[in-house]
Amino acid sequence: MSDKELELAKIGKEGRVEKWRLVPSGIGNAANSLTTEFGSNTSEVFDEDGGRVNVIPITVNGVPYQYVPFGVDNMLPYKVKDTLLDNMVTAQCQAYNIMTCYGQGIRFVNREDFKDTDNREILDFCLRNSLHECFLEQCTDMKFYYFSVTCVILSRDGKKIVNVRNKDASFCRFEYAPSTKSGNIEHVFFGDFRIGHFDEQKIEVIPLLDFWDPLGDLEVRMGLRPDPETGLFRFPTGQRKFAILSRMPTPGLQYYPMPYYTSVFRDAWLDIYRLIGISKRFMIKNTSAPRIQIEVHEDYWDNVCDNEMISDPDKRKERKEKEKRDIIEFVCGVENAGKALVSGYYIDPNGKENRMVRVSTITDGSKKEGGNWSDDMQEAANALCFAFGVHPNLVGATPGKSQMNNSGSDKRELFTLKQAVEKAFHDVMAKPYHVILHYNGWSEKYTVDVPMIQLTTLDENKDSEVVSGQANKKGSEDGDD
Known part of the structure; x- marks a missing residue:
């Protein structure tokens, strides 16, 4: 020792x-160390700006722009990420949400039977673009920030979309709409906006396709259809890289959507869980030493x-x-x-x-310390799981506790329900892939699907089966595209 x-x-x-x-050594500084250790309230993560929109000027390659910061100090996405990943329960809830949202991954399927396509051109496209990783990055951005930015890259002649890439949402900033001629967000700025890392020369400016009609906007820019404002065909642009924004609707007109789980920052339960863990650690450390x-x-x-x-x-x-x-x-x-x-x-x-x-011993060495808040810790963990839409029984909200042992049927139904509510996310995230299907001329025979995992019962002699998210929509795909 x-x-x-x-x-x-x-x-x-x-x-x-x-x-x-x-x-313990250094006990004289205990008060200061406790103050530092317990930290501030998580309610301070979000800055209340009273509805005002901050605007920051930026010049890239000699062209002036204006963009809207993500949070008052432009650090909000990083604070959110760090706060959630610092907590064992919220980190696991987010990981679980991402995995269930991914399901069986994005698939290009035949419209007739909804089975994976064997079209060689589509298979090569998926292989060259690591489509599963790209979709998983989309799921991550959606679950953390409720929006994702997907870039489509055209061939040199502009006739095909040959590449698709996801841009990390925490490094994306949107142009200030009133500063553009159209009054809409025309560009996405991608780069490292963290304090101490920002460099205008390293910021990438990506044209953003129309939010409601990205395919039509792309075809107008490439001279494939007339401009709806003028009725005339444009001269094809030399730009070959475009951004498509997919976002989950949230109340209010915001440049950056506010996920529903962010209530945990304003609520007390995230702080309660953190403080319980810190308190238990201090209690165990201070009482485990021989008194x-x-x-x-x-x-x-x-x-x-x-x-x-x-x-x-x-x-x-x-x-x-x-x-x-x-x-x-x-x-x-x-x-x-x-x-x-x-x-x-x-x-x-x-x-x-x-x-x-x-x-002489002044305390009972056989007495177990640190268990005073076990019930409170479980209550706080369950509250956090509720905020993230995850049933505690599916992720083990309180490690080491097994007081909520539901039956296998209950857990199977919970898992099925969890995947069912991901359908809205799947439809929103499929937007870029429908653009690819139509622009590349594949939409007549093929569509995209995110199959779900359906857990089965023991009498079926198999652990699980794949259920297509389009299983009940045959004959109505055109309306969804």
Whole structure:
């Protein structure tokens, strides 16, 4: 055991007997460390701006633009991410939400039977673009920020979309709409906007296709259909990279949607869970050390030095400190279990026994500390799971606890319900892929689907089966595209 972890603190003196207590090193600064450790409220993560829109000018390649920061200080997405990933329950809830949203991944399927297509051109497109990773990145952005930005890249001749890439939502910023000629958001700015990392020269400006009709906007820009405002065909643009915005609707007109789970930042439960964990840690750390009181006769230290014939003042001081460390090591060292401490004593004229060193325990070592808030911790964990739309039974909200053992049928139904509510996310995230299907001329025979995993019962002799999200929509795909 390191002598830096525990130290002897003098707590008083009774006659010629000094009283020492074994305490964690640095206990004198406990108040400051506690304040720092407990931190501030998570309600401060979101800045209330009273509905005002902040605008920041930016110049990229000599062209001036204006964009809307993500949060008052442009750091909101990073604060949200860090806060959620610092909490064991919210991090696992988000991971679970992302996995269930992914389902079986985005698939290009035949319109006739909704089976995976064997069209060689489509298969090559999926392979060249790592489509599953791209879709999983979309799911991550959607679950954290409720929007995703997908870039489509055209061939040199502009006849086909050959690449699709997801842009991390936390590094995307939207143009200030009133600053454009059309009054709409015309560009997405992609780059590192973190404080201390921002560099205008490294910001990428990507044209944003119309939110409601990205396919029509793309075809107008490429001269494939007339401009609805003028009725004339435009000269094809030389731009080959465009952004498509997919976002979940939320109340209010906001540049960046506010996910429903953000209520945990304004509510108290995220703070409650965090404070319970910190409190339990401090309790365990402060009570797991032996609560020992050591009484040492004031002559004991000099006797040790005299017995070893140490006369130099500095060496006597060093020897006394070493003796203190030896006492700590003896009391706390596991290897000293069962050993005895030998020290002298004398009988005073009144017949009272006076020991040179006395070690006494002041707490019950068999008492288990740290379990005071177990029920509160489970309650807080369940509240957080509720905020993220995850049933605690599916993720194990309180590790080590098994008080909510639902039946297999209940869990199967919970899992099915969870995947069913992801349908809205799937439809929104499929927007870029429908644009690809139509622009590349594949939409007549093929469509996209996100199959779900359907858990089965034991009598079916299989663990699970794949259920198409389009299973009940045959004959109505054109309206959904």
